[in-house]
Amino acid sequence: MAKYLQKRRRVWYAVLEIPRSLRPHFGGKARLVRSLQTESLTEAERLVLGVVSTWKAIFEAKRNGVATKDAITALQAQAEELQLQGWNAYDIKHRQAEIAELFEDDDLRNAVGVVHGDYIQLDQYIDDYIAMTEGTAKTKDMKAADLRRFAKKFSYADEAPRLQVMDWVDHELMAEQKLSAATCRRIISACRGYWAYLERHHKLDTPQPFDKVVPSAPRKKTKEDVRKRRKHFGKGDYQKLLDGSQRRSEVLSALIQLGAYTGARIEELCSLKLEHLTDDRFKIEDAKTSAGIREIPIHSHIKTLVAQLKKDSTDAYLLSGLTFNKYNDRSNAVGKQFGRLKADLGYGPDFVFHSFRKGVATQLETAGVAENVTARILGHEFRTITYGLYSGGVSFDVLAKALGRVDWRWQWVVGA
Structure with a gap:
């Protein structure tokens, strides 16, 4: 213990040699010295433990390249150790803040603030x-990627005022990274949810900075919006794609036929198990929404295909042999x-x-099929009170x- 203590004019000081490799981080100093503000050796021996352990924790963070996250980990561990030794929270914070000032290091100052709840590091939770x-x-x-x-x-949190968040959206996300307004709205929506979580669970009291930081979606569609909107396949497209698929993959060909005659999503078709089929219907159990859980009639044009797929399946799925991603x-x-x-x-x-x-939706509308019937086939929410809420x-x-x-x-006209 004596090697960490030095008496000057009746007052005890904490003293620690700085490793030679770390001295450039401290302006070339050879040692750290800090007054313990006591003349009692017993009290000095108690106080010096906290000072020296903090210094050593910071040395370790410096060796790894100072980052606020590293410093937080080091200071948190050291604070817990001091608590076990009987230090109160005020003294721990005061001592760690003094050391941060001694080091003149912004990362350490920030770390002390995070450890003691003065502010919240946004990637922490x-x-x-x-x-x-x-x-x-x-x-x-x-x-998670949006939040990071x-x-x-x-x-x-206190570094993200609304005007700076708006500037980030306008200049970095939209202008530099070329993200769409819709993508930016998704990112900000994730941030808003996370901010509410920090308010509820980690006592964040900084006002949320996300109101109107993304340009509103235009009420009127522009010509460019209409041009980019996803289009429907027609009969000629179906034949063209089906012919092309048959030269590539039997599974791809089957998928195209199933999609065309069910209107189901690709994920729904690829997750369809044999146990979810009967002679006349597909039972969609793995759907995007609750409305997507439904029964789809097996169209007469694909009955033979479905029967063959069932017969050839080797893994209990209608579309056999597909692999899972992470x-x-x-699909x-x-x-x-x-x-x-x-x-x-x-x-x-x-x-x-x-x-x-x-x-499929286009063909059903053209044929005069009622919208509520089409919604049941496609698995869309039907929001009217009478049919959507009360109807079975x-x-x-x-x-x-x-x-x-x-x-x-194709419908060929005789004599044309």
Whole structure:
């Protein structure tokens, strides 16, 4: 203990040699010296423990390259150690703040503030927040990435006033990174949810800075908006894509036919198990929304295909042999195959697999099918009070008759 203590004019001081490799971080100083403000050796021996352990913790952070996160970890561990030795919170904070000032290091000053609750480091609780949110693994990963993007720009809550957040959105996200307003609204929505979590669970009392920081969506669609809007496939598109797929992959060909004659989402079709099929219907159990859990009649034009797929399946799925990605999604690889196919055939980004779903809706509307029936087939929310809230749904026969109006075959006119 004596090597850490030095008496000057009856007052005891804490003294610690700075490792030679770290001296450039401290202006070339050879040692750190701090008054313990006591003439009692017993009291000095008690106080010097906290000072020296803090200094050593900071040395370790400096060796690893000072970062606020490293300093927080070091100071938090040291604060807990001092608490076990009987130090009160005020004395621990005061001592650590003194040391931060001695080092003249902003990272240490910030770390002391975080450890003692003066302000919140924005990346500190992201993992905890994501763990308690609902959604798929993919949705959670996207939300975490959005929050880390925000926390990389604004380290602390009090460094993110509304005007600076607005400037970040306008100049960095939209102008430099070319993100769309819709993507920026998603990022800000994630940040707003995280901020509310910090208010509720970590006593954040800084006003949230997100109101109107993203330009509002225009009320009137521009010509560019209309041009970019995803389009529906027509009968000619179906034949073109089906012919192209048959030269590439049997599974891709089957997927296109199933999509065209069910209007189902690609994820719904790829996750469809044999146990969810009967002779006349698909039972969609793995859907995007509660409205998506539904029964779809098996169209007469794909009955033979479905029977063959069931017979050939080796893994209990209707579309056999697909692989899972890290999000437990079987549609990823075959979806990319479809993307390459449609691009090779000259289709742009406004045409996607979902365009079959839009094509089914278009055919049903053209055939005069009631909107509530189409909504039941496609698995859309139906928000009217009478049908959406009170109705138990239409009969399966009505659904089958309506879906039977869908026909992707060319209609040749005799004598034309």
